[in-house]
């Protein structure tokens with residue numbers, strides 16, 4: 001259902017590919033790393049100092065999303081920075097948010113480690129005039145102005161359940177290797193995956209949900225433990241780019257390669273060799289660079305006062321066009337996209 005026709009595959013490939021290369025070029029030109037861009041003054045009277053706070057540092061997915069954000073900020077002559085904890089944990093982002101509020105940034109763009117734990121810090125930020133955009137992983141809606149959602153939670157759950165059940169013949173034991181236990185996004189997807197499995201796949205049993213904390217080694221070890229604990233396991237779903245890459249690395253050199261199916265959410269660059277060597281058949285994602293790019297333009301629209309985050313608000317997001325704020329202050333980027341051997345060569349992120 002979510003696999004595209006070859007014509008639309010080419011269209012999406014073109015969009016994703018072009019977007020990635022534009023971002024790469026923009027970054028080379030800007031010399032962006034953890035900080036860069038212009039100054040608040042360069043944005044005229046508007047405070048376009050925009051700080052990205054990913055779940056944690058060292059994750060290729062956030063490197064790409066935040067570079068997309070930096071490219072957008074450069075277009076409207078603002079100032080980009082990125083700060084985050086080394087390790088994802090429920091309260092790990094609080095001190096970073098508090099510091100950004102003290103520094104009087106114009107907006108914080110946050111992928112939240114937890115739906116509640118950042119609430120007090122974000123409320124104080126908003127009270128001090130800082131606009132709050134969540135992207136990728138939301139907080140409770142009262143703690144932010146808008147949430148930039150990569151795809152609907154149902155769409156993401158569907159593609160993962162459809163893929164794994166197809167690969168295991170719709171029967172047998174599966175497990176989920178997730179990110180951090182409190183992650184808002186993974187938990188929403190997992191709840192919907194559980195419901196779908198229970199309702200539409202009576203012969204598939206979910207043995208366990210385990211957490212690799214978006215840490216490569218922890219995810220690798222949890223994969224090994226799953227396979228040992230559940231000797232009849234036929235499939236693993238890992239709805240995290242860190243988890244799926246670590247699980248694929250484990251499977252690829254084990255006797256389970258090609259026998260235990262693995263799908264989930266991954267970046268094409270991290271998953272390419274595992275698709276080529278037959279460890280993984282298909283996985284999904286969206287364009288993280290576009291997600292960050294859209295989040296930056298939402299931050300700008302909030303700073304400009306063009307939008308407040310109410311349903312029906314419209315804003316322009318550069319090369320991506322015009323977006324409308326939906327229910328609960330949510331802006332939708334698009335649909336998840338499936339990668340396999342037939343199309344993975346067309347993507348570079």
Ligand code: RAM
Pocket residue numbers: 055059061062111136137179183185214239240241242265266
């Ligand atoms: C990891 C993070 C991120 C999630 C992706 C799919 O990089 O957990 O929040 O959206 O995976």
